Amino acid sequence: MIEVKHLTKIYKTPSQEILALDDVSLQVEDGEIFGIIGLSGAGKSTLIRCINMLEKPTSGQVIINGVEITALEPHELRTARQKIGMIFQHFNLLSSRNVFDNVMFPLEIAGVPKKEAAERVMELLELVGLADKANAYPAQLSGGQKQRVGIARALANSPELLLSDEATSALDPQTTRSILGLLKDINKRFNLTILLITHDMNVIKETCDRVAVIAESRIVEVGRVIDIFSNPQTSTSRSFINTVMKRDIPEELLEQPDSAAPSERRLVSVSFIGKSAGQPLISSMIKKYDVDANILYGNIDRIKDTPFGYLTLELTGPADQIDEALLYLKSHGLEVEVINHV
Numbered sequence: 096m097i098e099v100k101h102l103t104k105i106y107k108t109p110s111q112e113i114l115a116l117d118d119v120s121l122q123v124e125d126g127e128i129f130g131i132i133g134l135s136g137a138g139k140s141t142l143i144r145c146i147n148m149l150e151k152p153t154s155g156q157v158i159i160n161g162v163e164i165t166a167l168e169p170h171e172l173r174t175a176r177q178k179i180g181m182i183f184q185h186f187n188l189l190s191s192r193n194v195f196d197n198v199m200f201p202l203e204i205a206g207v208p209k210k211e212a213a214e215r216v217m218e219l220l221e222l223v224g225l226a227d228k229a230n231a232y233p234a235q236l237s238g239g240q241k242q243r244v245g246i247a248r249a250l251a252n253s254p255e256l257l258l259s260d261e262a263t264s265a266l267d268p269q270t271t272r273s274i275l276g277l278l279k280d281i282n283k284r285f286n287l288t289i290l291l292i293t294h295d296m297n298v299i300k301e302t303c304d305r306v307a308v309i310a311e312s313r314i315v316e317v318g319r320v321i322d323i324f325s326n327p328q329t330s331t332s333r334s335f336i337n338t339v340m341k342r343d344i345p346e347e348l349l350e351q352p353d354s355a356a357p358s359e360r361r362l363v364s365v366s367f368i369g370k371s372a373g374q375p376l377i378s379s380m381i382k383k384y385d386v387d388a389n390i391l392y393g394n395i396d397r398i399k400d401t402p403f404g405y406l407t408l409e410l411t412g413p414a415d416q417i418d419e420a421l422l423y424l425k426s427h428g429l430e431v432e433v434i435n436h437v
Contacts, residue, residue, distance in 0.1 A: 096288050097123035097146065097256065102155035104141050115141040116152070117312040123290055123305075128282050130303035130320070131292040132335060138312040139292040143258050146290065147179045148172055160255060177205055180249030184261040186241040188233040194220065194244050195229040201251040219247040223277060239270035246277065257281070259291040263298060275302045296335040300324070300398050308332050321398050325366040325405075325430045340394055340405070359414045363421065366430035367395075367404040376427055377406070384420040386412035407434070 104116040116138050123129040133139040144150040146157050148164055157164045159179070167175055188197050195216055202212035220226045223243040233241055242262060249257060259278070263271040279302060282289050291303065299306050299320055306323060308316040310331045316323060324340070327333045365377075381388055393406035410417050424431050 096125040096160060097290065098158040099146065100156040102142070102145060102157065103153045104145055104150060105153045114312050116145065119314050121307050121314055121317060123288060126286040126288055127304040128279070128289045128291060128302055130299040130306040131290070131309055132294065132296060132299055132306055133309035134294060137309045139309050140260060142309070143260055143290065143292050147176060147181060147258060177252045178255045180254035180257040182245050182249050182257065182259045182262040184264055186245045188241060188244055190233050193230050193232050194225060197244055198247045198251055201248060205252055215251065219250055223247045238266050239273060242266065242274055243277065250281070255288065257287055257289045259289060261293060264293070264295065278302060296339045300339055302399065304399070308335065321368055321401055321403060324398055324403060325368055340396065358411045359417060361410045361417055361433055362435040363408045363410055364432040364434055365406045365408060365424060368428070369401055376424060376429065380420050380423050383423065385416040386410050386420045
C-alpha cells in the first residue's frame with residue numbers, strides 16, 4: 096500500500112541546515128492501522144507531511160498503490176491527494192461554514208454534483224454520529240465533535256489512505272477513546288488503511304496493528320505492536336512502553352538478600368500474550384518443578400484486541416530446576432527474560 100524508501104528531509108535556514116528525516120524507510124500494508132510514535136521533534140509530523148507531499152522531501156521516494164507520489168507533476172498530485180484523507184490535530188474546520196458545509200467542502204473542490212455530494216455528506220455525518228449537528232457551527236461543538244467532523248471531511252472523497260496527525264492529542268482521555276473506537280470501526284468497515292502518528296503509547300496500544308518508533312529523525316524499530324510490547328529492542332521503545340506499563344525493575348530488587356540458603360535466585364520477566372494470559376502456568380510450573388516463585392509485580396491489559404500481561408518473578412531453587420522451569424514457560428509460548436542471576 097505505502098512504501099517509503101530512503102526518505103530524507105533537510106530544512107535550510109540562512110545559518111544552518113536542520114535534518115528532520117534521515118534515510119527513513121518503511122512499508123504499510125493494505126488495510127492495516129499503522130502507528131508512528133516519537134517524541135516532539137523526532138520527525139514524525141514531517142514524515143506524514145512528506146507522505147502526502149505537503150512537504151517535499153529532499154530525497155527519497157513515497158509510493159502509494161504503485162504510484163510514486165514524489166514524482167508527480169503538480170496537477171497529478173492534486174488528483175492523487177483526493178484519495179488521501181487527512182485528520183489534523185487542531186481540526187482545521189472553517190469557522191464560517193456549518194458542519195454540513197465543512198464536510199461538503201472537499202466534494203465541491205472535486206466537482207462532485209450537488210445532489211450526490213449532499214447525500215454523501217449526510218451518509219458520513221450518520222457514520223460519525225453527528226447527523227443532528229449538520230446545521231451547527233464549529234464554535235458550537237465540543238472538541239470530540241469537531242474531530243468527528245474532521246474525520247467525516249477526510250472521508251468525503253472515499254480515500255484509499257487516511258492520515259492522522261496527532262488527531263487525539265487535544266482531547267481528553269474519554270473522548271480520545273471514542274475517537275479511536277471510531278477509527279477502528281472505519282478501518283474494519285471499509286478496509287481503509289490508516290497511518291496514525293502520535294506521542295502517546297496508549298493510542299498505539301489500543302488502535303494499531305504495527306508501529307514504527309522514530310527517534311532523532313530515524314526509524315529505530317518496526318514491528319507488530321504486541322511484539323514490541325512483549326520484547327522491545329531499543330531503549331526508546333522501552334521508555335514509551337513504561338508510560339503505559341511500568342516494567343523497569345527497582346534497584347533494591349536487583350540486590351541479593353542476605354541468606355545462607357544453598358539455592359539459586361533469579362529475577363525473571365515473563366510476558367503473557369493471547370490465550371496464555373488466562374492460563375495458570377505459574378502455578379503449574381511450581382507444582383511441576385522444585386522452585387519457589389515470588390511475584391514481585393505485574394499487570395494484565397489488552398493490546399488492541401489481544402490480552403497481554405507481564406510478571407516480574409523471583410525464582411529460587413536448584414539451578415537445574417530453575418532452568419527446567421524457564422524452558423517450561425517458554426514451551427508454552429511465553430516470552431522469558433532473566434533480569435538478574437545470582
